[in-house]
Amino acid sequence: MSNERKETVILGTLVHAPVRGELEVIHDALVSVSANGEIVKIDKSGSTTYEQSLVAARKDPQLTTLKDGQYLLPGLVDLHIHAPQWPQLGKALDLPLYDWLQQCTFPLEAKYADLEFARPNYSSLVDNLIANGTTTATYFGTVHLEATKLLADICLAKGQRAVIGRVAMDNADECPDFYRDPTSTVALDETRAFIDYVRGLSGNSANRVMPAVTPRFIPSCTDTLLKGLGKIAHEYDCHIQTHCSESDWEHNYVLDRHGVNDTQSLDQFGLLTDKTILAHANLISDGDMSTIKQADCGIAHCPLSNIYFSNAVFPARRALDFGLNVGLGTDISGGPKADILSNCLGAVNASRSLEEGVDPVLAGSERGTADSRVSYLDAFWMATVGGAKSLGLKVGQLSLGYSFDAIVVDTTVANSNLMVWSDLDSDADILQKIVYNGGRNNIEKVWVQGRLLKGQ
Amino acid sequence: MSNERKETVILGTLVHAPVRGELEVIHDALVSVSANGEIVKIDKSGSTTYEQSLVAARKDPQLTTLKDGQYLLPGLVDLHIHAPQWPQLGKALDLPLYDWLQQCTFPLEAKYADLEFARPNYSSLVDNLIANGTTTATYFGTVHLEATKLLADICLAKGQRAVIGRVAMDNADECPDFYRDPTSTVALDETRAFIDYVRGLSGNSANRVMPAVTPRFIPSCTDTLLKGLGKIAHEYDCHIQTHCSESDWEHNYVLDRHGVNDTQSLDQFGLLTDKTILAHANLISDGDMSTIKQADCGIAHCPLSNIYFSNAVFPARRALDFGLNVGLGTDISGGPKADILSNCLGAVNASRSLEEGVDPVLAGSERGTADSRVSYLDAFWMATVGGAKSLGLKVGQLSLGYSFDAIVVDTTVANSNLMVWSDLDSDADILQKIVYNGGRNNIEKVWVQGRLLKGQ
Structure with missing residues (x-):
């Protein structure tokens, strides 16, 4: 075309x-x-x-x-979107992460087994994000291969630049029976099938629609699956997206299971490359920052979602000053806003809260972390150049x-x-x-x- | 009509x-x-x-x-708007309160000496707030009597319910030469003249446009002025609006000058009544809360402005549970958003930040203040009923x-x-x-x- x-x-x-x-x-x-x-x-x-x-x-x-x-x-770059959660935008934001997943989000995502449910919702989402100026969108789909292929078709037809992943999640301890991969083999096979499908799409030139290996997050995946996904990502040299040290619960879960932070664990499974997008990363340590920098990963900073699900502010200024690639994500529907401009304001606001502190009972001198603020210009840079660098694309x-x-x-x-x-x-x-x-x-x-x- | x-x-x-x-x-x-x-x-x-x-x-x-x-x-109730700052909405948000006032805000407000500057800006403001669903607006004008009368005329003509004050500020130590009341007498006389003017407006029935005694905040006013304004408010039984314990600088200034918190100082000047709106009140103590409750004042919680200028989060949940009248304010242009719905989201977000804490370096157990969150429904209540109760109006x-x-x-x-x-x-x-x-x-x-x- x-x-x-x-x-x-x-x-x-x-x-x-x-x-x-x-x-x-x-x-x-x-x-x-x-x-x-x-x-x-x-x-x-x-x-x-x-x-x-x-x-x-x-x-x-x-x-x-x-x-x-x-x-x-x-154009604005959105590094983190859960496409199936579009109908849930701006609601169900009163629960902690684990409960929100089990009670609201997994049941909604499970509905995308039905393409007749998926089609109008994915179509509406892509139309609305384009209307908001999101020229590059980074999408988690669902575990459903066909629905995720449909999302790729829709992005290609509507013209939005997109990185899309068929979500892999096979851990029966953390995923409900009604919504998970039956085996790691199925997850790996369908991940390959999705990548092949996207790369074979007719008219898909100039990095328009790109596939991503997408382990939901460590709790959702067995070690076998994580290892297999790392292998596929290297084999295909494609993008990778997952969540990283988002909340206390999730961060501590990984510490308990693997004895290291998310970042180190993902690295051991071969999941940190210069095409990896780590969503949130609120609780990463200095050591994690070094690892992320060395691997040249990108971070999807999702300031509005963080307020509800991350228990702390992502230290965006520190990460930027450290030289990390940091872009912005709406995290639909963990965040209530569909647009990246709202998340620019959210990023400024979150950083100011971190710098000033929040507790009025403390003396002024006891509050806050100095030099944490990002400016509106930093936020705009993250929304454009930071996102582009994170994905390795010549946009922004x-x-x-x-x-x-x-x-x-x-x-x-x-x-x-x-x-x-x-x-x-x-x-x-x-x-x-x-x-x-x-x-x-x-x-x-x-x-x-x-x-x-x-x-x- | x-x-x-x-x-x-x-x-x-x-x-x-x-x-x-x-x-x-x-x-x-x-x-x-x-x-x-x-x-x-x-x-x-x-x-x-x-x-x-x-x-x-x-x-x-x-x-x-x-x-x-x-x-x-x-309709939505906005308890705190600086009408002259409308052209400054969404900019100049990188400075601390004192510098922001001296460098940006006072020079802008001074321009309203010119009615030809005031007219289109006030007209645009009222149109835009109505378009955003703000049916009751609580306005600080400027020190200029004529421009503030013009604002009252515009609100009456356009049909918006409004509480409006001609700003009083006579303290030469804190206000610039180019923008302050020359004497406390002038400030008091013009405050009376403004109240008389508004109450005498033809067609002004059903609590449509109401005058407010408006000491900018304690630092801007001499004790003589504060005392005189308290007297006028009682004499006229009219609304009062001012700022209260907004930031560390301002709160400590009052402690240094009067030896007590803003709330106690305002009370001593007769400025706490059931028609008083206290803007911000971020740093009020439990004792201040008792005083405010006893006087039946209202609080204008301005969550988005607080991020830039208040150094801490207003404990909205604690104030609501304490039984205080709390409504919402945009604080145009201390806050970047003109609409109350954005401030509903801001109130939820601020309260979640207070509850969760912000510093990712701390252990989860060390972060945050339990039971601080307000829900979207609390925020909506503040935006409507809370604002109405604060002003003593049968709306909301x-x-x-x-x-x-x-x-x-x-x-x-x-x-x-x-x-x-x-x-x-x-x-x-x-x-x-x-x-x-x-x-x-x-x-x-x-x-x-x-x-x-x-x-x-």
Whole structure:
């Protein structure tokens, strides 16, 4: 399909943060995108060829000119989504992790054995995430091979970039009879079958839909399964996604069973590679950070989900300063919000709570952990570049040679709480306002690999 | 104007929580509203007169019938808004309170000396808050009498219920030369003038626009001013609003100057009455809670603002269990969100952080304060009934004899992240989803005192 498209050119204000902590704003940028969706040229006002390029672009019927108050940003990257939990978004958030899984989540996920249940829900999810500006989505499916293949089909058809895994979970001690792999062999065979299926999908080029080996988390899996999944991941050189040291219960379970933290255990099973996404990682030690850095894994920081299920704040600033790849995840439906912008605000807020502390009974000097805050710009970096680096994809910034995964944010939409005062707000203010108050209403266009998925 | 209206009847699903912790849902309720905006009858399906009332209502051209997926809720009450800070919403959130005031906020507020600056901004603010379902708004204006009168005019014209104060701040040690009352006498005279003006406004009936004595906070005011304001409040029997023990800096400032906590100091100046709203109150002691309870004050809990400026979480659950009147405030622009629903989620999240603790380096057993969480239903109660009780107004619930301040939330709107699965979601689930994911897009109608301000 992408081969049928013509080159496109966008004229407008480009806002991104290729380097953490550095905002780059290019007014009146001319961004040229090749027919296969790659950014092939960025003309800046003032350059020697700019006027000439502008004259040429204005004659191009493919030119898209942004209006005043519209901004071209990199598409948002969501590193952690449980696709089947979409109907559960924003409810059932009063239970601890173990009870939530057993009472609410496993019964819901089990319904995806029925493709007629799966189809409209997965379709709705992908549509809604695209509408929220999520250009790259990292999905856990369910144990059901057919439903997870369907999710891949839907992402490919709708054009969203996606990393998708058929969930493996065979441990009868921790998974209910009605929802688990009957044997590790079935889990491994179906994991292979899913990878083969995705890689063989017709039209699946340019890293559009990618398979991931997906052990739910250590408690759900036998050692045999974990070992087998590590082997498959290396054999196929594909992504891996799992949960890591999310909560006290889960972290202590792994300590009890394997005598080490999640990170070390996953490493021993060959599950830490430069294509691994570790969700949460709230309780990782300094030693774990070193291991994660050495393996070049990514971390899916899910600040809103953490509030309900993780018992502590993920030390995002420490991880970033340590040089880890950290992106953001909604953790649908562990987190109540479907969009990454809400999780940007969540990441700032969580980090401020960690820095300030929370208990008003303590003296000010006894509260908090100094130097824990991340800024809105750090959050935006995680939502774009951090996510892209975690997945090893050339997205997350609007730079030469990168895929054109981008959104247009419109700050002039009527029914919106995002308001800009042109005489009072700097470029940095505007990005901060977008991060804090931008919503799906403001996402006016969405492209993935140069293909327009939302807007006109 | 209200006298020109006819009686109206609404048929639909009514959702409210008159009693904390108890959700009341009435399907197919018939709510009759008198011409002066009061709820005069609620027919419930199954009652002896219901069928008869239904037949009559269906012949009534004034009948509003809600569609499937629409819910009639009480209007939302915002207990703490700095009206002049509207252009600053969602920016400048990286500074501590003192610096934020001096560098960003006072210079912005000073601009409201110019009515041509004030008019469009106040008009935009009130429009936007109505669009977000805020039926009662509690506003700090600025030191400028004329601009604050203009805010009252705008609220009256647009129909929003409002408590408004002309800010008093005369302490030269803490307020800049360019933005403070020149003398306490000027502050007191203009406070009186503002109260007289609001009470004399033509058409201002049914507690629509109410004046408040508004010492900014103790650091901004001399003792002479505080004493004079307490006297005026008693003389006029009007509302009072101020900040209370918001941050370590502010709390310690008052301890240093007056030797007691804010609460005790305000009490000594006659500023604690059953019409007082104390914003934040994060660092109040058990003794302060007793004083506040005895005086029957209200607390404006501003969970999102607290993250940036208060150094600790307000113990909402403890205050509620103590029997205090606690409502919610956006604290525009100390908080980045304009809507009360976002602050419901913020209240839940803050309370969970307090309960769980935040520091991942500590052992689980060392983290957090047990029994600190508030539920989504508590948050909704604070957003409606808690706010109403704090202000002493008969709003916040859809009960006989209450003012018809109400909103219709539509869960079927296309461009929204609020999604309901009718076969999976209970009434309680739906309210939880509304609280967590409802936004201005979903607010389909807004009434204040029976007057329709949004929708058709």
